[in-house]
Amino acid sequence: MKKLNYLVISGLAVSAFMASCTEDLPQYVGFEPYTYASLDEAGGTWQPILLTSGADTTLTAPVDVTDPSYISELEEVKGYNGSLSADEQEAVDYWGNNTVIRWQEIAQELIAKYNLAPSPNADGSYSSPSSLNPGVYPYFPFAHPPYATRVYAYLGAAQYDALITAWNMKYTYNRPAPYDVDNSISPEYPDNTLPSWPSEDATVAEVSSELLKFLFPLEVDYLNEMAAECRNSRKWAGMNVESDLVAGDAIGGFVFRKYKARAANDSMKFAQVDAATYNVMEAAAEATWGSMWPHWENLEVPQRPVGITPKYSSVTTWWIPSLEAVRPGPPPAMNSEEYKAAEAELLDLTKNCTREQERIAYNWGDGFGTNTPAGHWGKIAADYMVSYRMNPLRTARTYAYMNTAMMDAGISCWDTKYFYFYPRPPQANPEIKTLLGLPNFPSYTSGHATFSAAAGAVLAHIFPAEASEINGYVDEATESRIYGRIHFRFDCESGKTAGTSIGGYAVDRMMTDGAE
Amino acid sequence: MKRTTLVALVCLLTGVMRAQTPSDAVMMNPGEICIDLHYGHSAWDEYWEGDSLRDNGNIGTLNTSIYGTGFMLGLINRVNLLASLPYVVTNPTGGVISGDKGIQDASFYLKGLLVEQKLGKGTFKTLASIGISLPAGDYVPDAPFAIGLGCPDGIFRGILHYDADMGLYGRVDAGYHLRGSAYLDRTYYYTTQAYYSDQVDMPNATDYNVTVGYITKNKHFKAEAVYGGLTTFDGFDIRRQDGGFPSNDMEMSRVGVNLEYYDLFVKGLAIHAGGGMVLTGSNVGKSTMFGGAISYQFPLWDGRDNKKSETPEAK
Numbered sequence: 001m002k003k004l005n006y007l008v009i010s011g012l013a014v015s016a017f018m019a020s021c022t023e024d025l026p027q028y029v030g031f032e033p034y035t036y037a038s039l040d041e042a043g044g045t046w047q048p049i050l051l052t053s054g055a056d057t058t059l060t061a062p063v064d065v066t067d068p069s070y071i072s073e074l075e076e077v078k079g080y081n082g083s084l085s086a087d088e089q090e091a092v093d094y095w096g097n098n099t100v101i102r103w104q105e106i107a108q109e110l111i112a113k114y115n116l117a118p119s120p121n122a123d124g125s126y127s128s129p130s131s132l133n134p135g136v137y138p139y140f141p142f143a144h145p146p147y148a149t150r151v152y153a154y155l156g157a158a159q160y161d162a163l164i165t166a167w168n169m170k171y172t173y174n175r176p177a178p179y180d181v182d183n184s185i186s187p188e189y190p191d192n193t194l195p196s197w198p199s200e201d202a203t204v205a206e207v208s209s210e211l212l213k214f215l216f217p218l219e220v221d222y223l224n225e226m227a228a229e230c231r232n233s234r235k236w237a238g239m240n241v242e243s244d245l246v247a248g249d250a251i252g253g254f255v256f257r258k259y260k261a262r263a264a265n266d267s268m269k270f271a272q273v274d275a276a277t278y279n280v281m282e283a284a285a286e287a288t289w290g291s292m293w294p295h296w297e298n299l300e301v302p303q304r305p306v307g308i309t310p311k312y313s314s315v316t317t318w319w320i321p322s323l324e325a326v327r328p329g330p331p332p333a334m335n336s337e338e339y340k341a342a343e344a345e346l347l348d349l350t351k352n353c354t355r356e357q358e359r360i361a362y363n364w365g366d367g368f369g370t371n372t373p374a375g376h377w378g379k380i381a382a383d384y385m386v387s388y389r390m391n392p393l394r395t396a397r398t399y400a401y402m403n404t405a406m407m408d409a410g411i412s413c414w415d416t417k418y419f420y421f422y423p424r425p426p427q428a429n430p431e432i433k434t435l436l437g438l439p440n441f442p443s444y445t446s447g448h449a450t451f452s453a454a455a456g457a458v459l460a461h462i463f464p465a466e467a468s469e470i471n472g473y474v475d476e477a478t479e480s481r482i483y484g485r486i487h488f489r490f491d492c493e494s495g496k497t498a499g500t501s502i503g504g505y506a507v508d509r510m511m512t513d514g515a516e
Numbered sequence: 517m518k519r520t521t522l523v524a525l526v527c528l529l530t531g532v533m534r535a536q537t538p539s540d541a542v543m544m545n546p547g548e549i550c551i552d553l554h555y556g557h558s559a560w561d562e563y564w565e566g567d568s569l570r571d572n573g574n575i576g577t578l579n580t581s582i583y584g585t586g587f588m589l590g591l592i593n594r595v596n597l598l599a600s601l602p603y604v605v606t607n608p609t610g611g612v613i614s615g616d617k618g619i620q621d622a623s624f625y626l627k628g629l630l631v632e633q634k635l636g637k638g639t640f641k642t643l644a645s646i647g648i649s650l651p652a653g654d655y656v657p658d659a660p661f662a663i664g665l666g667c668p669d670g671i672f673r674g675i676l677h678y679d680a681d682m683g684l685y686g687r688v689d690a691g692y693h694l695r696g697s698a699y700l701d702r703t704y705y706y707t708t709q710a711y712y713s714d715q716v717d718m719p720n721a722t723d724y725n726v727t728v729g730y731i732t733k734n735k736h737f738k739a740e741a742v743y744g745g746l747t748t749f750d751g752f753d754i755r756r757q758d759g760g761f762p763s764n765d766m767e768m769s770r771v772g773v774n775l776e777y778y779d780l781f782v783k784g785l786a787i788h789a790g791g792g793m794v795l796t797g798s799n800v801g802k803s804t805m806f807g808g809a810i811s812y813q814f815p816l817w818d819g820r821d822n823k824k825s826e827t828p829e830a831k
Binding site for chain 2: 025026027028029030105108109112113116117118119120137138299300301302350355358359362363365368369370371375376379426430432433434435436437438
C-alpha cells in the first residue's frame with residue numbers, strides 16, 4: 001500500500017496548494033464605508049462645469065419631518081433596518097457610501113466591454129458601428145480611447161454639476177437624515193450631518209444611468225437595474241427616505257438633459273469621417289510633410305481604410321483656449337539625428353527588452369478590451385479619493401476635472417495626430433516589432449502620454465502630497481509606449497509636455513471654482 | 517492588433533513528443549532512470565474565436581517551438597517520478613507584434629502502477645499519476661503570443677491499459693486539471709466582467725486520450741495512434757476581434773500518432789517521433805504538430821533488492 005500512500009499524500013498536497021490559490025477576486029475598488037473628511041457645506045455655491053450655478057434648477061421645498069407623508073416614508077426605512085435580506089445587504093455593501101466611484105466603475109466596465117474594433121468582413125472590408133442600429137454587428141459604440149474619454153468626461157462633469165445642485169438644495173432646506181429623525185434607525189454607513197434631501201446617491205444614480213444609457217444604448221436594461229438597486233440601497237441602509245430619492249431623481253434628470261443637449265451638439269457625430277474625406281486629409285498631410293516623412297498608414301491586414309476619429313479635433317473642448325495653443329511643433333524629419341536615435345532605441349528594444357520594461361508596457365497597455373488609458377487613471381484616482389475619505393461631491397469634482405482634462409487632451413492629441421500624420425514605428429522600419437497592438441491612428445503624439453500627463457496634472461493638484469507618486473505614474477505611462485514599441489520617444493515626450501499644459505488649464509479653472 | 521493567447525494548447529500537446537508521459541503505462545524499475553531531450557513544433561493559421569473558425573492577417577501563421585528536457589525515474593517499486601522543463605518560442609509570421617520566448621512550466625509527477633493482472637491472453641494494468649506543473653519562467657500569460665497559461669496546474673490522471681497478445685495494446689486515460697491563478701502585469705482586466713486585480717482565476721479542465729498501439733515482439737519498435745480531447749470548465753469565449761485570454765473556455769479534439777524505437781545502436785538509447793492535428797475546438801488554434809525526442813535509459817542505483825518480478829518494464 002506504500003505506493004498508494006505516496007499518491008494520496010501527493011494528491012492532498014497538490015489539492016491544498018491549488019485551493020490556497022483561489023479566492024473571490026475584486027470586481028470593483030473595495031472600500032469600507034468611511035467617515036467623510038469634510039462635508040463641504042458650501043458646495044452648493046461652487047462653480048459647476050456646464051450649469052451656470054447650483055441654483056439653475058430648484059425644487060419645491062420638502063415636507064417637514066413631522067408631516068404624515070414623511071412619517072410613513074420613515075416607517076418604510078425602519079422596516080428595512082436590521083432586517084435586510086442577503087441580496088439587500090450585498091447591495092448595501094457594494095454601493096457603499098460613495099456611489100460616484102461605483103458609477104465611474106460601471107462606465108469603465110462598459111467601455112472595456114465595447115472597446116473592440118470591428119472584425120473584417122469576408123471580402124476584406126470593414127463595417128462601421130451605427131448609433132441607428134446599435135445591436136447590429138459591429139455593435140455601437142466602439143468605445144475606443146476618444147469615445148471612452150468623452151464618456152468619462154461627460155459622466156464626471158454631469159455627476160459634479162448634479163451634486164453641486166443637490167448640495168445647494170440640501171443646505172437650503174437642511175432636512176435631517178432618517179437616523180437623526182428617529183434614533184432607533186441605525187445606518188449601515190457612518191452617520192454624518194449631511195442633509196439627506198435630496199439624496200446625493202439618487203442624484204448620482206439618475207444622472208449617471210441616464211447618461212450611460214444615452215451613450216451605450218444596448219445597456220438600458222442593465223443600467224436601469226443598477227440605478228434601481230443603487231437608489232433602493234439608500235433606504236435599505238437607513239440613509240434616505242423615498243422623497244429624498246425622488247428629489248435626487250429630479251436633479252439628476254435635469255442635469256442629464258443639459259449634458260445630453262451638449263453632447264448632441266459637440267460635433268462628436270462628425271469625428272468619424274468617410275473614406276473620401278479621409279483621403280483628402282491624408283493628401284493634405286502628404287503635401288505638407290511628405291518630404292520629411294511618409295504619411296501614416298494603417299498596417300492591419302486587411303488594411304482599415306480610415307483611422308479612428310480623424311475629426312475628433314472638431315469636438316467641443318472644455319478648458320483649452322484653442323487647439324493651436326497646445327499643439328506641439330512638428331516631429332523630427334526621418335533623416336534627422338533625433339529621428340535616427342529614436343528609431344535605434346526601438347530597434348534595440350525589439351531585441352533587448354528587460355522584464356521590467358515589459359511589465360511597464362503591459363501594465364499601461366490599456367488597449368482593446370480594456371477601460372482605456374482614461375479608465376486606468378479613473379482607478380488610480382479612486383484609490384486616492386478613498387484613502388483621503390473624500391465625500392461624493394469632492395469625488396465628483398476630481399473626476400470632473402480629471403476626465404474633462406483628459407478629453408481636452410484627447411481632442412488636442414487627435415488634432416496633432418491628423419495634423420502631422422506621422423507614421424508608427426513599424427511602418428517607418430518593419431524591423432521594429434511591438435509588444436502591444438498597433439492603434440489605428442497616427443503616431444505623433446502619444447495619446448497615452450497626453451492623457452496621462454493631463455490627468456496627472458489635475459490629480460497632483462488635488463493631492464499635492466502624492467504628487468511625486470502621481471508624476472512617477474505619468475512618467476511610467478509615457479515610457480510604456482516606447483517599451484511597447486508603438487511610439488517613438490519624441491511622440492511620448494511631446495505628448496507628455498502637451499498633456500501637462502492641457503491639464504494646467506483645468507487646474508486654472510479649479511483654482512477659481514470656489515472649492516479651494 | 518490582437519492578443520492571441522492560444523498557445524495554451526501547446527502545453528497539453530507536448531506529451532505527444534515526450535519519451536514517457538504521465539498518461540502512458542510505461543514504468544521504470546527502481547533505480548532506473550530515463551532522461552530525454554525533446555522538441556516539438558506546432559503551427560496554426562486558423563483559430564476558433566468562440567466556436568467560429570477564422571484566420572487573422574495580423575497573425576498569419578503562429579509557429580510555436582518547444583525545446584525540453586525531462587526524466588523518468590524508478591523511485592520505488594511501482595512508483596515513478598517524472599519531471600520536465602520546456603523552453604518555448606512563439607513566432608507569428610504576420611502582423612507587427614513580436615512573438616515571445618522563455619522557460620515555461622516545470623512539471624513533476626508521481627506515477628503509480630496500482631493493479632496488474634492477467635486478463636484473458638493479455639495483461640490488464642491500472643495506473644494513476646498525480647502531478648503539478650508550475651510556471652518556471654517569468655513569462656506574461658496574457659501577452660499577445662504568450663508561451664503558456666501562467667498558472668499552477670494540479671493534474672490527477674487515471675490510466676487503464678491492456679496488453680493483448682501479438683503486441684497489440686489499448687489504453688484509455690483521463691485527467692483532471694485543478695488550476696490555480698495566473699498573474700498579469702496589469703491590475704484591471706475584463707472577461708465577461710471587470711476585475712480590479714492582477715489575478716486571474718483559471719478554469720479547471722479535463723482531458724482524455726484513447727490510444728491503440730502495436731509493439732514488436734522484440735520490443736524494439738512501437739507505433740500508436742491517439743485520439744484525445746480537452747475541455748475547460750467555465751471560462752469564456754473570445755469575443756469577435758478580441759484576443760485570447762488565459763481563462764478562455766478552451767476545448768478541442770485531436771488525433772496523433774507516435775512512433776518509438778528502442779535500443780538504437782546501444783542499449784537504453786531510444787528515439788521517438790510523433791505528429792498530430794487538432795480536429796475541432798473553441799478558443800484554441802487549429803494546430804498541426806510534430807516532434808521528436810531522444811532518450812537514454814540507464815541504472816542510477818541498484819534497485820534489485822526492491823525489485824519484484826511483477827514490475828513491468830518499458831521494453
